[in-house]
Amino acid sequence: MTHLFLKRNLFIAILCVPGYVIRAQSVAPLPAYSSEQLRSKTDWLLASGSQKSAVYRTKDGFLALSNGLITRSFSLEPNGATVGLDNLTTGESLLRSVSPEAILWINGHEIKVGGLTGQPIQNYLLANWTKTMKADPYSLKMLKYEVSPIKKRMEWNRRTAWSTQKADWPPKGLELTFTYGTTDEIIRNNQNRLTADDQRTKLLDDDFRSLSPDWKIVASPGNQSASFRNEGKPGEIQIPDNSTLFAERPLPEKTAVVICKLNSGTDQSRYYGPGIALTFDDRAPVKFYLSPGNRQFGLQNGDKGEFFEGFDPAKSWYLRAEMGVGKLIVSVSEDGIGYKLLSTLDLASVPKGIRIGKTDPKGGTSEQTTGKATGRCRIEQLTLLGGPQNPGADLDFLNGLVVKVHYELYDGLPLLSKWVTVETPSSAGFILNTLKTEHLAVTEAESAVEAKRRWELPPIFAQSDFAFQSMSPNASENACVEWQEDATYRTQVNYNLKTPSVLVCQPRQGVGQKIVRGQPFESMRLWELLYDSWDRERRGLAQRKMYRTIAPWVTENPIIMHIRSAADADVKKAVDQCAEAGFEMAILTFGSGFDIEDSTRQNRLRMKALKDYAAAKGVAIGGYSLLASRSIDAKNDVVMPKPDLNPTFGHSPCLESEWGQRYFENLYRFYQETGMDLLEHDGSYPGDICASTHHPGHAGLEDSQWKQFVRIRDFYHWCRGKGIYLNVPDWYFLAGSSKIAMGYRETNWSLPREFQEIIERQNIYDGTWEKTPSMGWMFVPLVEYHGGGPAATIEPLKDHLPHYEQRMANLFGAGVQACYRGPQLYDAPETKAVVKKWVGFYKKHRPILDADLIHLRRPDGRDYDAILHVDPAGKEKGLLMVYNPLDEPITRTLTVDLYYTGLKNRTSVSKQDAAFVSQPLDGTKLTLNVTIPAKSQTWYVFQ
Structure with missing residues (x-):
């Protein structure tokens, strides 16, 4: 249509x-x-x-x-x-x-x-x-x-080799x-509003969600059992029409305006209607109220009373009383914005107290209850205001x-x-x-x-x-x-x-x-x-x-190695293995000796030489930098506005301090001079505020958060335009970052290897509800990480090859890239063969593995677990991964709904890249008999 x-x-x-x-x-x-x-x-x-x-x-x-x-x-x-x-x-x-x-x-x-x-x-x-x-x-x-x-x-210099998505x-x-x-009228209105209610000091704002003990409840003798909170609702009154029940309290000193919002409900009083009564030390009250029996507004000043047209009992109304010099100005409003003036009374004294609710015709308490009908009305809000805060303020900015x-x-x-x-x-x-x-x-x-x-x-x-x-x-x-x-x-x-x-x-x-x-x-x-x-x-x-639409750089999903040492020989060895095995990116990881803040010419030239070496091998390279989760010194750290407040990570530099500005200037120069391809930016700006008035990049507390955020956002935008890949453990995707942690606890990688296999698949299953597979990285500690000793460590790789292969099957099978952290990807021909096998699997099926993921059964170690990749626009419209964590082979009959693949009635199925076989569907549902060896997995492709 x-x-x-x-x-x-x-x-x-x-x-x-x-x-x-x-x-x-x-x-x-x-x-x-x-x-x-x-x-x-x-x-x-x-x-x-x-x-x-x-x-x-x-x-x-x-x-x-x-x-x-x-x-x-x-x-x-x-x-x-x-x-x-x-x-x-x-x-x-x-x-x-x-x-x-x-x-x-x-x-x-x-x-x-x-x-x-x-x-x-x-x-x-x-x-x-x-x-x-x-x-x-x-x-x-x-x-x-x-x-x-x-x-x-922002500009996006896309790296098409890392993404098959056509975003x-x-x-x-x-x-x-x-x-x-x-307009001239709007400017005049706002100038007049300088003395209006929203520019006044607010002395009290009671919306009657609860009943403050400051209110004294007063009822006529015949209404002692009546409640000012009918059915538990504060401010709601249900009593006979011509009877009294109200709450009273002293007015705060310097009260200038009283605004009461109320609804007459089913009350049919004429002179006892709900409203406000202002009380004085030296004279009778002034009562301003709703008169639903007359369908009018009522005003009683001592012995003198009058009514005003315009009242609609179906609506809530704002009653407003303003105390001027020797005057009381009363007005009404439907919306609390535009008020209609009803009357101006001459007053020689100032009110001292207020009553809200149902008072007698003169604003007091009747001695008896009259009236046959029982009605229900409600006090919705009471606001007490003082004088204007900025009576002479400048509105030229309009x-x-x-x-x-x-x-x-x-x-x-x-x-x-x-x-x-x-x-x-x-x-x-x-x-x-x-x-x-x-x-x-x-x-x-x-x-x-x-x-x-x-x-x-x-x-x-x-x-x-x-x-x-x-x-x-x-x-x-x-x-x-x-x-x-x-x-x-x-x-x-x-x-x-x-x-x-x-x-x-x-x-x-x-x-x-x-x-x-x-x-x-x-x-x-x-x-x-x-x-x-x-x-x-x-x-x-x-x-x-x-996310794939408004931040399409998240579809870039390079295969990553974390190089443990930044020494030239170690880097070149790792890059050579990456190129041989088909890995696409090498990160000089934390603790490697890589120092992006070293601005010496010698360091920059060395990093450029490593970049050129990696580029010649077809491998992207970059490194790690820690930003906010550390302290610089008292001059450059964020200044908290209160002594009991702390920065998010305990310590943090202000990004608009002298150090912060130098830090980002150094990052720009580093990438301009070395041409490196990526930044792993740890401890990214977490939103810390700063009360310093001496940092060059912000004026004080009010602008500190916005200025710091803009500093890092603009840098990430620049990186995106240069094609610099960004690993950032914070949700900066919409500002330009590429990948975040899929969701894992680092100390879990110190657990025995067999535990890590199931937990890894659980992390992926849980992390892909809100992230695409390409938006999250996982972690494979090839060497010891957070302790755990030999039982937690994969090195020597050839000695733990089944586990190493299972980790790659978990990750590549999910389309999720991990940071393989260590000195090497393989240590023997058989290890190299396994790495190349799973890299080849991923690259062969990259379009479908980088597409969407459907969650079928969460890993629990007690039975199979499964995920389904789907892409209705692709040639391969589905890829089903089924894992067996048990110590014996299993056979299961699975019913898989292929709705999100776009397939109906019939599909072609290939098991583990064998020939395709045509198979009927029950609408969009497929029944499969699946046999999986112990501690292994299988996959099916649908076209």
Whole structure:
């Protein structure tokens, strides 16, 4: 359907021309298509790239970015906002509430970008609601949008010898960019807001998730059994209409504004309605309340009372009372942003206390309970504010401020990306303290009334290139990605409003960046992958395809040796063996004597000579460097803001200290002068903050994390452009790294050899749920490593050849490369033959072994274990590896589902590279009788 859509709409084809700009008012010519018309009819995990990205107009008049798998929809008037996020495969509408497109904090001021206000409830969002919703008067205005093909975010000098995957770079798809800016009205509104509520000192913010002991509960005599927490919900009142039950407390000194959000529920009172009463030492209370019996707002000042129109009992309302000089100003609001003035009272004294709930007509306690009907109402929130924090603050930065919100949608994947750029025409500039690039309020994944320790999350996998301090995708969560609660979502099932239902992307530390004319700021990028299943395997396949698309360098999978000694003769011997056995990369490993920080001419010339020697043999070479997991000195180490805090690894240099800057300058020069092919970068930057104000590369604490991350990110980008392979034990894939540890415990390699065989396959099985085989390295200690003595050591290799072969069968059979650490790969003709056998096996079947992996049975040492490689686009569409860990031969009847190979009804099967035999399938399922010798394995190839 998407193909036809693109072919018959020339206007859409024009959108793909780079730089083609469409202003907001030109949306009318875009053809309208429904989600059903755009929905892909094929499985995107089998039909690679067949679902093309396009921009179109929905039947509701929204602008939509869709590829037949997902659609993100945007309003253009009265302002830009995300108003839809649909998974077309499942038919789910995931967005439940409108949020700003981004939020910036500039010179200490919060500036929103786009968004709409006035949504009646936040459980779900209807298109026709947006027709009555309003633009936030303080938020930047959407001025135009433009569509272009996706651009490279870094250069990639691909090493085709190490990868059979035909990955596009940049990925195919569309970029949709919205430009937001200021108007005279927005600037005036923000100037007036300097004395508004969000600029005031917050003295109290009680959302009544619990009932503070600071509240005194007061009930009329006939209501002594009534509770201010009906059915366990603090702030909920259920009593007869014309009776009293309220909570009271003193007002904090210097209280200037009282804001109470409440809902009349089923209460039908006229004069006893829920509200606030301000109490004084020298006069009667002032009561400001809801009067559902009159369908009006009520105001009682001593003996004088009046009512105001506009109250809707179906909605929650904000009642606001502001204490001016000799005055009390009362107003109401539906959304807590735009208030309607009701009245201004002259007051000679200042209120000392507050009552919230149901008071009598004059704001006090009635002596008796009257009224036949029992109603239920709720106090939802009380906020007490002081005076303005920055009444004279400078907002000149708003003049000419431009914020661009970028989206990318990828062909053939339910995946989009989002980031923000910030520009100014000012030469003086401003400080961008921090920013929130995503605040996506989505439907919750479960209904949980009580508290939970572990929540089901919405079906969105979120990743950012601003990521560190983890060997898993959790790195993004450590840095800027978080599923948060939504305290404004008052109608959720969870009593304490704890449901994680907002996806937020915001640096936890801030960025603290100076932005001036000609130097725009570009934020981190966020990727959002919409799952179409709860199945773990399918979710893993989706994640792995995402990485191969947006970080295709992870498909490079060279065969690696770790050379234990950096002495010239030892290196040349190892390189010679690598070339003879078919290994493709040699790493001068930790403890080898390789020193990348030795900047002497003698060292550089020696390393270049080794590089040239290896290159002549067809072997890539490079070495190891330790970065953050060490101390330099007090002048250059990170300075923690509190004495009880420590760097992640206990010690760490600041990457923006003098030492840190020299370190990276030295790395650049080393690779430029030697031409070496790879860096194994241990202890990579883990996100440490630094409070120093003397380091040359950052100003202080606020900008320290962002500046350090950019330092290492830019270096990794440079390496990617030069074709330098990066082994980094941290989740830097989206910043350019190539491989990470598959997941293992180093001390396990000191266990007896027979234990290592099973544990190795377990590590691979578990590590490939979220990583492709090429994304993770394993480890083979040919010499003793972390102790263990002769029982743990493979050397002499020829004496432990069955074990050595099993290790290679484990690794090459999984398509996972290991770091073979030692002085040599073979020590006898028979050892060399075994190494070449398994290297040859891998190279013969490299396309399928580097493809996706399906998990069939986890290794446990008690029976067979198995994995299935799948590639529906390849010639070899499947390769099944089955291992027997037992001491006797086994025969098993296996039923293997070949769905993800793309095969149906019939296949050709080859066992251990014998001739292919045609075999019928039961749909996509294959039944195999498998016999495996003791302590061995077998494999089958499917075409």
